[in-house]
Amino acid sequence: KSLGLVESGLVEIIVSFYFWEASSLFTPARRGRAIAFLRHPIDRSISMYHHLRKVSPAVESMSLLEYAESSFCEDNWMTQHLSNSFSGPL
Numbered sequence: 001k002s003l004g005l006v007e008s009g010l011v012e013i014i015v016s017f018y019f020w021e022a023s024s025l026f027t028p029a030r031r032g033r034a035i036a037f038l039r040h041p042i043d044r045s046i047s048m049y050h051h052l053r054k055v056s057p058a059v060e061s062m063s064l065l066e067y068a069e070s071s072f073c074e075d076n077w078m079t080q081h082l083s084n085s086f087s088g089p090l
Helices: 019-023 041-055 064-069 077-083
Strands: none
Touching (some): 019 077
């Protein structure tokens, strides 16, 4: 924001994983638009489970339920970021 990138009119696209921070760059005079490609968090977790079963001996013998209840199953960072809620499990 301090660089005045949006106000300069020199850019047409800003790509960022940080939605809320990027949206703060824009003003009513220089409005932004957002495009998001999202994957359902459960589909993503199931996909990660299948991947980890191939590469991690600790996950290899786990059922999907055991994986979901284990420390290997992550809280989805992007879901937390888009919902602007960074505390507690999703």
